[in-house]
Amino acid sequence: xxxxNIYKQTKRKNQKGFTxxxxxxxxxxxxxxxxxxxxxxxxxRAKARDVKxxxxxxxxxxxxxxxxxxxxxxxxxxxxxxxxxxxWFSYENGSxxxxxxxxxxxxxxxxGNTKAEDPIQNPGYMIYLCNNAQVYxxxxxxxxxxxxxxxxIQTTCNGxxxxxxxxxxxxxxxVGHN
Numbered sequence: 001x002x003x004x005n006i007y008k009q010t011k012r013k014n015q016k017g018f019t020x021x022x023x024x025x026x027x028x029x030x031x032x033x034x035x036x037x038x039x040x041x042x043x044x045r046a047k048a049r050d051v052k053x054x055x056x057x058x059x060x061x062x063x064x065x066x067x068x069x070x071x072x073x074x075x076x077x078x079x080x081x082x083x084x085x086x087x088w089f090s091y092e093n094g095s096x097x098x099x100x101x102x103x104x105x106x107x108x109x110x111x112g113n114t115k116a117e118d119p120i121q122n123p124g125y126m127i128y129l130c131n132n133a134q135v136y137x138x139x140x141x142x143x144x145x146x147x148x149x150x151x152x153i154q155t156t157c158n159g160x161x162x163x164x165x166x167x168x169x170x171x172x173x174x175v176g177h178n
Contacts, residue, residue, distance in 0.1 A: 046143040049119045053140045053173065056116045056125065060089065060102075060138050061175040063111040064127075074177065075133035079104030088123035089138060090115050101127055126169060130157030137176030145172040 018026075068074050074085070079101035081087030090102040105111035118124025118140060127138045137156035142149060153174040 043144075050142045050144055052119055053142060056118075057138050057140055057173070057175045059113075060111070060116055060125070060127075061177075063105050064136060064138070065177065066110050067105060067108070068177070073133045074136040075129055076101045076104045076108075080127065084129075085133065086127050086129045086136075089125035089127050090117045091123035126158065126171065128158040135176070135178055137174045139169075139171035139174040141170050142173045149173045 064074055064076075067076060076085040077083065079085055079099050080089075080097065082096055083098065085101060088097065088100070090100045091097050092100045092103065099107075100114070102111060102116050103114045106114040116125065121141060125138055125140050127136060129136050135157050137153075137158045139153060139156070139158050150172050153172060156174045156176045156178065158171065158174060158176075
């Protein structure tokens with residue numbers, strides 16, 4: 001009987017493989033690493049969407065300035081909420097938004113894209129006019145705004161000091177002409 005026990009012990013020492021605990025530890029480590037990578041990718045994607053939003057608003061600002069140079073007003077007639085040149089920038093619904101501001105700027109040759117729109121929210125970009133359409137702001141919601149972004153939007157005509165859209169719609173980034 002003693003020889004049989006020695007044989008069993010020797011056989012176990014010579015077997016190669018992993019114990020259940022070792023496998024579970026490796027799986028836990030791989031899971032932890034995968035979650036860290038996934039979180040990093042999510043943040044990178046959000047920052048990429050913010051880059052797109054900033055580029056869209058810069059393009060819109062250029063189109064608005066070109067329109068102003070020709071018409072001495074930022075009110076894009078016939079576009080936006082009831083044709084007043086403001087509201088959701090690219091939104092059309094056939095009634096209160098018959099033609100969007102983006103579509104109207106495209107028809108007039110100032111903007112190349114009729115659907116300049118937020119990558120997540122639709123509608124997402126808003127345009128507001130102030131001081132008899134001599135001032136405007138186009139705003140968006142960034143996922144990672146800077147303190148300067150938030151401070152600037154509060155000085156625009158759709159900031160807290162203006163018509164309050166910063167707090168009502170959650171916008172935290174804007175471009176415009178003050």
